[in-house]
Amino acid sequence: xxRTSRDIRTANRYEVLRQIIAASxxxxxxxAAATGLSLATVATLVGELLDLRMITEVGFEDSxxxxxxxxxxxxxxxxxxxxxxxxxxxxxxxxxxLGLNVLARAxxxxxxxxxxxxxxxxxxxxxxxxxxxxxxxxGARVLGVGVSVxxxxxxxxxxxxxxxNWDWHDVPLLDLLTEHIAYPLYxxxxxxxxxxxxxxxxxxxxxxxxxxxxxxTGVGSGLILGGGLxxxxxxxxxxxxxxxxxxxxxxCRCGKNGCVEAYVGASGIMLTLRESSADxxxxxxxxxxxxxxxxxRGLAERDPVAVKVVRDTVRYLGAGIADLxxxxxxxxVVLSSWVAAALGEPLVEExxxxxxxxxxxxxNAATEIVLSPIPTDPVxxxxxxxxxxGALQSVGQRQQKRTPSARAKAHHRQ
Amino acid sequence: xxRTSRDIRTANRYEVLRQIIAASxxxxxxxAAATGLSLATVATLVGELLDLRMITEVGFEDSxxxxxxxxxxxxxxxxxxxxxxxxxxxxxxxxxxLGLNVLARAxxxxxxxxxxxxxxxxxxxxxxxxxxxxxxxxGARVLGVGVSVxxxxxxxxxxxxxxxNWDWHDVPLLDLLTEHIAYPLYxxxxxxxxxxxxxxxxxxxxxxxxxxxxxxTGVGSGLILGGGLxxxxxxxxxxxxxxxxxxxxxxCRCGKNGCVEAYVGASGIMLTLRESSADxxxxxxxxxxxxxxxxxRGLAERDPVAVKVVRDTVRYLGAGIADLxxxxxxxxVVLSSWVAAALGEPLVEExxxxxxxxxxxxxNAATEIVLSPIPTDPVxxxxxxxxxxGALQSVGQRQQKRTPSARAKAHHRQ
Ligand SMILES: [Zn+2]
Ligand SMILES: [Zn+2]
Numbered sequence: 001x002x003r004t005s006r007d008i009r010t011a012n013r014y015e016v017l018r019q020i021i022a023a024s025x026x027x028x029x030x031x032a033a034a035t036g037l038s039l040a041t042v043a044t045l046v047g048e049l050l051d052l053r054m055i056t057e058v059g060f061e062d063s064x065x066x067x068x069x070x071x072x073x074x075x076x077x078x079x080x081x082x083x084x085x086x087x088x089x090x091x092x093x094x095x096x097x098l099g100l101n102v103l104a105r106a107x108x109x110x111x112x113x114x115x116x117x118x119x120x121x122x123x124x125x126x127x128x129x130x131x132x133x134x135x136x137x138x139g140a141r142v143l144g145v146g147v148s149v150x151x152x153x154x155x156x157x158x159x160x161x162x163x164x165n166w167d168w169h170d171v172p173l174l175d176l177l178t179e180h181i182a183y184p185l186y187x188x189x190x191x192x193x194x195x196x197x198x199x200x201x202x203x204x205x206x207x208x209x210x211x212x213x214x215x216x217t218g219v220g221s222g223l224i225l226g227g228g229l230x231x232x233x234x235x236x237x238x239x240x241x242x243x244x245x246x247x248x249x250x251x252c253r254c255g256k257n258g259c260v261e262a263y264v265g266a267s268g269i270m271l272t273l274r275e276s277s278a279d280x281x282x283x284x285x286x287x288x289x290x291x292x293x294x295x296x297r298g299l300a301e302r303d304p305v306a307v308k309v310v311r312d313t314v315r316y317l318g319a320g321i322a323d324l325x326x327x328x329x330x331x332x333v334v335l336s337s338w339v340a341a342a343l344g345e346p347l348v349e350e351x352x353x354x355x356x357x358x359x360x361x362x363x364n365a366a367t368e369i370v371l372s373p374i375p376t377d378p379v380x381x382x383x384x385x386x387x388x389x390g391a392l393q394s395v396g397q398r399q400q401k402r403t404p405s406a407r408a409k410a411h412h413r414q
Numbered sequence: 415x416x417r418t419s420r421d422i423r424t425a426n427r428y429e430v431l432r433q434i435i436a437a438s439x440x441x442x443x444x445x446a447a448a449t450g451l452s453l454a455t456v457a458t459l460v461g462e463l464l465d466l467r468m469i470t471e472v473g474f475e476d477s478x479x480x481x482x483x484x485x486x487x488x489x490x491x492x493x494x495x496x497x498x499x500x501x502x503x504x505x506x507x508x509x510x511x512l513g514l515n516v517l518a519r520a521x522x523x524x525x526x527x528x529x530x531x532x533x534x535x536x537x538x539x540x541x542x543x544x545x546x547x548x549x550x551x552x553g554a555r556v557l558g559v560g561v562s563v564x565x566x567x568x569x570x571x572x573x574x575x576x577x578x579n580w581d582w583h584d585v586p587l588l589d590l591l592t593e594h595i596a597y598p599l600y601x602x603x604x605x606x607x608x609x610x611x612x613x614x615x616x617x618x619x620x621x622x623x624x625x626x627x628x629x630x631t632g633v634g635s636g637l638i639l640g641g642g643l644x645x646x647x648x649x650x651x652x653x654x655x656x657x658x659x660x661x662x663x664x665x666c667r668c669g670k671n672g673c674v675e676a677y678v679g680a681s682g683i684m685l686t687l688r689e690s691s692a693d694x695x696x697x698x699x700x701x702x703x704x705x706x707x708x709x710x711r712g713l714a715e716r717d718p719v720a721v722k723v724v725r726d727t728v729r730y731l732g733a734g735i736a737d738l739x740x741x742x743x744x745x746x747v748v749l750s751s752w753v754a755a756a757l758g759e760p761l762v763e764e765x766x767x768x769x770x771x772x773x774x775x776x777x778n779a780a781t782e783i784v785l786s787p788i789p790t791d792p793v794x795x796x797x798x799x800x801x802x803x804g805a806l807q808s809v810g811q812r813q814q815k816r817t818p819s820a821r822a823k824a825h826h827r828q
Contacts, residue, residue: 237741
């Protein structure tokens with residue numbers, strides 16, 4: 001999509017709040033230095049955030065030879081945000097304050113027999129109600145609920161166009177959720193949720209171009225380009241899991257052959273293990289989580305089967321990530337989701353070597369490859385961030401109508 | 415790279431001039447409607463371009479019930495731009511007026527024995543001198559020279575880091591060119607030059623997200639994302655030719671196996687022809703151009719060998735372009751460069767079918783696949799456009815210092 005001046009203003013608002021969350025308390029001068037924005041722009045944006053009670057003034061610090069500088073900090077209790085991660089087998093919900101600290105969490109299992117949209121929505125409504133009750137906060141303080149659902153999502157209409165695990169087609173998920181949940185809702189998918197989590201709170205913070213690679217049951221990428229999320233023209237960019245790495249190769253659950261996901265998704269890794277050692281004790285048929293955990297332990301103990309399966313997987317994974325490096329030329333590739341977390345640094349080490357063999361030298365030299373540093377569920381955090389962005393965006397629109405006075409006020413505050 | 419407000423102002427300046435070049439004469443009101451910018455912003459930018467004599471006022475048109483509207487048009491004779499396409503076997507140069515009409519062109523062959531940097535630079539200096547003389551213009555009117563060289567280019571330092579055809583490594587090309595050419599120089603590669611040509615004058619005009627696929631001796635993509643060129647962190651984004659389509663497949667000239675280029679570059683297509691029919695009369699050993707031309711004729715005549723070779727090529731090409739569609743979710747994929755031009759619409763037809771089989775339905779439905787509509791050498795045109803952008807950018811920087819008065823003037827003009 002084309003970027004407008006309004007997009008830039010919104011992105012700047014995000015960036016200033018991001019920086020305040022990262023480094024409270026802080027001064028307008030520090031914010032200008034950290035974001036590269038002018039002091040006047042920072043002052044305007046800080047004024048908006050103060051008006052919204054998302055941040056507060058918390059005193060002054062001396063500046064060498066100048067007037068004392070006003071300090072601001074995130075107003076953690078100024079509101080609550082909820083992130084919902086609808087995954088293949090569970091619904092996980094976290095409630096955050098405005099500093100994005102977790103105040104409450106809840107989870108319900110989704111059995112395969114309960115995967116009709118109405119049933120899943122029932123689970124979501126139950127856990128959202130549960131975290132609000134647990135946190136003991138008033139409903140009016142909930143600024144929004146971000147909901148991540150796997151597959152292809154039409155954000156504008158709130159339709160889950162295709163969810164591969166449950167074979168959902170064109171489910172009006174937002175409408176269904178609205179029947180049960182009164183807070184503002186923001187729908188998207190886990191690729192974009194984890195990318196936004198890295199952009200605000202993780203390894204992509206302050207970076208212009210970053211690719212967040214999700215390695216889980218499903219596989220895909222979230223793209224941070226030019227300092228913002230790249231969605232593509234129909235909000236379906238980043239489908240790296242279904243790019244071809246072996247023409248006419250393994251059958252993928254999308255129906256095509258030779259997709260990256262068929263080799264590096266959790267079931268692809270299980271298939272590689274089965275092909276290499278069908279009676280391996282590492283293999284827990286029907287249980288991806290247990291199998292990947294066993295592989296991780298095996299890797300730590302230098303079990304030859306585990307080492308071989310990870311190495312075989314990295315042959316595909318390294319080539320696939322090298323494709324992302326060659327195409328996007330990013331500053332950083334972040335490995336996220338539960339398979340990456342389980343296999344950890346030993347996997348990342350192997351991946352770095354394989355990418356160096358497959359990528360062109362120039363983009364390879366410019367790219368770091370790291371594990372996601374986010375300690376909690378990045379999809380919940382990212383979904384909550386969508387709600388935060390939504391709140392900031394609607395605020396900005398209300399704000400614009402009284403820009404001149406708000407701006408004047410902000411200048412007086414300097 | 416992160417985008418700043420200044421980047422947006424520059425992009426808006428580009429977009430207004432682009433629109434004026436496309437539709438002269440035009441009014442500020444039409445420009446605002448076509449670009450989505452506010453009338454005030456358009457008026458400011460038009461004022462800047464008038465001050466620069468890149469456009470002129472050319473009278474008035476009646477508006478229904480309002481004051482007559484001032485019309486502006488590109489001031490074609492306000493300056494000249496030169497585009498240089500350094501290719502594997504030739505140096506091609508075109509000189510343009512500010513309407514990007516070709517005023518003069520010249521070409522020199524580069525024999526394999528003459529491919530040392532100093533020799534190539536000698537050719538460039540000769541043809542640049544020749545077009546300036548042919549066009550009979552004063553040197554002072556040349557606003558800049560854009561130079562495209564294959565491979566990986568460090569734009570900031572002007573170094574050709576790696577040119578695969580001549581095995582150049584870290585050649586200080588800009589310094590060498592500066593010794594012979596006195597005009598402002600802008601160095602980049604053909605992927606980005608043809609992408610910018612499509613953005614300004616071709617199938618990507620007015621599009622937010624577009625991928626320009628170059629099919630020639632070398633193969634790669636230029637990326638238009640968010641309405642501007644995506645360069646990546648080290649100006650090497652878009653290296654689609656060296657993404658892996660067949661793990662452990664054909665050896666590529668980059669030294670890796672199974673790259674897209676090894677199958678769909680001109681020599682890859684020749685190898686496919688040789689493998690399929692070693693003594694085919696279509697095959698002109700050592701002559702890529704003649705072989706591709708023969709394939710194109712064979713395709714038109716439904717020659718079974720030609721049809722098979724193109725179909726085999728499209729198996730790889732379709733999967734490779736589907737990867738771009740899945741990753742970028744663009745509005746349009748433009749097929750450019752000489753192999754695409756030679757094989758033409760019959761190739762595009764086949765590609766559309768193959769992409770539909772390989773890409774996910776949602777991004778596939780959102781993407782058009784078209785042949786480049788640019789009738790001349792898109793690399794020369796794009797290189798000249800880099801010079802135009804460079805002139806607009808430096809202008810904008812001078813301009814900013816006197817913004818208030820320029821803006822006031824522009825408002826009075828409305
Ligand atoms: Zn697939
Ligand atoms: Zn290659």
